Amino acid sequence: MEKTSLIQTxxxxxxxxxxxxxxQSHIILRVEVPKSTEELVIHYSYSPTEEAAEEKLDQLFLxxxxxxxxxxxxxxHIQAVRNLITISARSSxxxxxxxxxxxxxxxxxxxxxxSTPGIQTKEIQPGFWDISFNxxxxxxxxxxxxxxxxAVHKEAVNAQQPIExxxxxxxxxxxxxxxxxxxxxxxxxxxxxxxxxxxxxxTEELIKEAIKLKLDWLAITDHNSISAFDEVKQAxxxxxxxxxxxxxxxxxHFLTLGYKDQQPIDWTLIDRVNINEKLKEMKxxxxxxxxxxxxxxxxxYCTGCRWQYALESLEYIDFIEVxxxxxxxxxxxxxxxxxxxxxxxxxxxxxxxxxxxxxxHSNTTKRPAFLYVSVKExxxxxxxxxxxxxxxxxxxxxxxxxxxxNEQWTIGDRIHVNDFHELGVLIHLTNAEQIEIIKxxxxxxxxxxxxxxxxxxxFEKARIKDLMWLRVSAxxxxxxxxxxTNPVYFEQ
Numbered sequence: 294m295e296k297t298s299l300i301q302t303x304x305x306x307x308x309x310x311x312x313x314x315x316x317q318s319h320i321i322l323r324v325e326v327p328k329s330t331e332e333l334v335i336h337y338s339y340s341p342t343e344e345a346a347e348e349k350l351d352q353l354f355l356x357x358x359x360x361x362x363x364x365x366x367x368x369x370h371i372q373a374v375r376n377l378i379t380i381s382a383r384s385s386x387x388x389x390x391x392x393x394x395x396x397x398x399x400x401x402x403x404x405x406x407x408s409t410p411g412i413q414t415k416e417i418q419p420g421f422w423d424i425s426f427n428x429x430x431x432x433x434x435x436x437x438x439x440x441x442x443x444a445v446h447k448e449a450v451n452a453q454q455p456i457e458x459x460x461x462x463x464x465x466x467x468x469x470x471x472x473x474x475x476x477x478x479x480x481x482x483x484x485x486x487x488x489x490x491x492x493x494x495x496t497e498e499l500i501k502e503a504i505k506l507k508l509d510w511l512a513i514t515d516h517n518s519i520s521a522f523d524e525v526k527q528a529x530x531x532x533x534x535x536x537x538x539x540x541x542x543x544x545x546h547f548l549t550l551g552y553k554d555q556q557p558i559d560w561t562l563i564d565r566v567n568i569n570e571k572l573k574e575m576k577x578x579x580x581x582x583x584x585x586x587x588x589x590x591x592x593x594y595c596t597g598c599r600w601q602y603a604l605e606s607l608e609y610i611d612f613i614e615v616x617x618x619x620x621x622x623x624x625x626x627x628x629x630x631x632x633x634x635x636x637x638x639x640x641x642x643x644x645x646x647x648x649x650x651x652x653x654h655s656n657t658t659k660r661p662a663f664l665y666v667s668v669k670e671x672x673x674x675x676x677x678x679x680x681x682x683x684x685x686x687x688x689x690x691x692x693x694x695x696x697x698x699n700e701q702w703t704i705g706d707r708i709h710v711n712d713f714h715e716l717g718v719l720i721h722l723t724n725a726e727q728i729e730i731i732k733x734x735x736x737x738x739x740x741x742x743x744x745x746x747x748x749x750x751x752f753e754k755a756r757i758k759d760l761m762w763l764r765v766s767a768x769x770x771x772x773x774x775x776x777x778t779n780p781v782y783f784e785q
Contacts, residue, residue, distance in 0.1 A: 299331060302444050309426070309438040313353075316431040321423045322440065325543075325564050326384075328419040329447040331404060335380065335424060338398035339438040343375035350374065353432055376436055377429040382412060385420040385567060389413050391427070420566035455587040455600040456613070456633055463607040463642050466683060468707040468782065478665040478693070479509040481677060481686075484539070484548060484585065484614065484649025490515035493654035496524040502655045504532055508663075510677055514548050516541040517560045522552075535674055539585060540575075544568075545600040548614070548649070550581040551678050568602045572609035581678045582610055583647060586617035588629035607637075607644055611682045615777075616648035619659035622690060622773040631777070638762050638780060639736045645684030645705075645779045662690050667704065680705070684779030692728055692767055692776045695721040707782040710760075715751055720765060722746040727775060728767045735763040759785070 304324035311320070326333065344350065354368045380401055381391040390412035392401055401409045408414040424442055486492035487499050494502065496513070503511045512535035513521050519538050527534060536552040542563045549557070555578045563571045575582055584600055591599030604610070615630040616622075634646050648662040667685040668676045680686060685705035687694055695703075697719040702708050718733060718741070725746040733741040733750070737760060741750045760783045767776035 299445050299447060300449060301334075302327065302446065303441060304444055305440070305442045307438070307440045309440070311428065311431055311436050311438065312434065313431045315428050317428060319425045319427050321425045322442065323421055323423050323561070324442050326417065326419050326422050326444055327446050327448075328566070330417045330419060330444045331447065332445040333382075333401075333403040333417060333422070334443045334445065335401040335403075336399075336441045336443075337380060337401070337426075337439065339376065339378055339436055340397060341376070341433050341436070342397045343373050344432045344434075345373040349432075349434070374430070374432045376431055376433060378431075378436075378438070379427045379429060381425045381427055383423040383425070384418045385422075385564075386418050389415075421562065421564045455630075456584070456607075456637070457603055463610075463644060465643055465707075468683060468705060470706070472701050474669060476667045476669055478667055479672065479677070480507065481510040481512075481664045481666050481681075482508055482650055482652065483512045483514070483535070483537070483550065483583070483647055483664060483681070484617070485511065485513050485652040486515050486539075487513060487521045489518050489521040490539075491653065493656070496521045498655075499652065500525075500530060500532065504530070506661075506663075508532055510535060510666075510674075512537040512548075512550055514539045514550070517557070519552055519557060533674070533677075535677065541597060543597050545587075545602045546585040546597055547610075548583045548585050549575055550583075550681075551579060551674065553579075555579070565602055569605045569609070572604075576609045581612075581682060583612040583614055583681075584610060585614045585649060586626065586630070586651070587613065587633065588626040589617065590626070607642060610644065612645045612647045612684075613637075614649045615646040616662050616688055618649075618651045619657055619661050621648060621662050622769075622775050631774070635734075641761060643684075643762075643780075643782060645681065645686065646688065646777065647681065647686070648688040660690055662688050664688055665693065687765075687776065687778040689767075689776040690727075692725045693723045694765060694767075694776060694778060695719075696765055696778060696781070697721075698781060702781060704764075704778050704781060707784055709784045710754070713754075715753060716757060717749065717751045718763075719749045720747065722767065722776075725767070727769045729770045729772075730768045732766050732768070733763055734766055736761040757783075761785075 305322055350371055379391055379393045382389040392411040403412050405416045487496045510533045514537040515521050516539050522536050525534055535550050537550040538557050540547050540549055540560050542560050544565055586598060587600035589598040613634055615634050616627050621627045637644055648664050650661045665687050666677055666680045668680050683705045697703055699713055699717050731743050732739050762780035762782050764780045765778045766774050769775050
């Protein structure tokens with residue numbers, strides 16, 4: 294391919310000041326190399342290059358004389374000492390080489406034709422690369438380093454839209470359950486923060502606020518940290534805890550729930566190339582994973598808040614947070630998330646929706662939503678997380694709901710059309726004062742609309758011939774959605 298057809302993108306432009314205190318250490322510059330990159334180009338310079346002042350030489354000699362076991366007479370032979378800074382490279386495939394030489398200015402080329410001597414000549418692997426400056430010797434009072442890292446590549450770097458559907462797939466979970474086994478809804482919060490990341494309240498203050506709200510389960514999900522759990526003493530509280538973490542990466546945030554003794558993976562190693570591999574690794578740890586606020590505002594207001602990973606599939610994603618933060622019914626980004634979730638359902642992808650307060654403080658008049666999860670009595674953490682994965686839940690600002698189909702099925706079930714002649718849907722709502730309209734929504738559109746808190750509607754088989762899923766939504770007087778169930782699924 295001709296050079297004129299290639300695109301040059303600056304991946305990083307740095308100006309770094311270092312002092313002798315950084316002697317015999319490294320500074321790593323991590324950049325994300327796009328796909329189709331043919332060459333990496335590193336322009337660098339540093340100055341000054343040497344120290345020749347007698348007073349400074351005396352100080353340096355005394356500083357390192359003991360460590361190097363040098364006799365005092367060695368000082369007579371030293372007229373000047375110089376900085377020695379080298380450059381090394383590491384890709385996702387490992388160490389790629391080093392340019393160990395004394396030039397204080399230069400350009401390093403990395404490609405599959407003829408790399409700069411010291412660096413392997415091979416095909417450029419996309420993903421994170423570490424370009425490190427290695428300080429073998431720093432002797433001047435201050436050394437200024439300039440570095441620009443560029444990629445020469447074939448294709449334009451396009452940001453991904455949240456949750457592309459073109460090649461999305463997801464295995465269907467087994468939804469069979471013991472019919473008529475008593476269950477109850479438990480009140481759950483899956484997305485919270487403490488002072489162990491960027492919240493105002495301490496761990497104990499968060500727990501006290503959660504108890505005030507009569508939560509049954511509280512997941513603490515600080516940004517890239519589980520250290521808050523060093524302060525959680527389950528025996529002292531009736532509320533139950535889920536050990537979690539919000540993996541806060543540069544191109545998307547996702548909740549990881551269900552930690553035991555396993556350590557979180559290093560979030561700084563997650564890039565747009567290895568995202569599927571890293572999600573698989575987390576699933577192998579036994580974690581439950583959910584995409585957080587996929588349509589939130591992104592860079593530079595909130596870097597990574599908007600989901601920009603292109604996933605090969607949703608096999609490793611257990612849920613999508615479609616309502617985020619307080620007053621979620623007013624949020625355009627939440628409306629976009631619900632619309633994308635609906636689109637996924639219409640494509641036959643069975644993935645549940647959740648809400649998350651993204652709780653950072655309690656000094657607010659805004660209203661939080663909660664997740665109500667259907668589980669058997671005396672449920673343990675695994676029961677809660679399994680129910681979340683199966684979508685046996687609904688999200689609400691206040692109203693509570695019971696949905697029964699043909700007196701045996703409910704939210705999260707899969708129904709075979711051969712198992713019924715007529716479909717009867719029974720809806721019962723409580724705390725429904727703010728509700729104006731209730732809709733039974735589906736891939737066929739709105740199946741039923743009512744202004745009653747309790748109703749029983751029936752559908753002939755011919756009318757729902759191509760039914761894939763149905764769910765219930767409730768709306769207030771201003772047509773804001775204030776309750777949303779996960780679907781009941783249908784097998785034709």
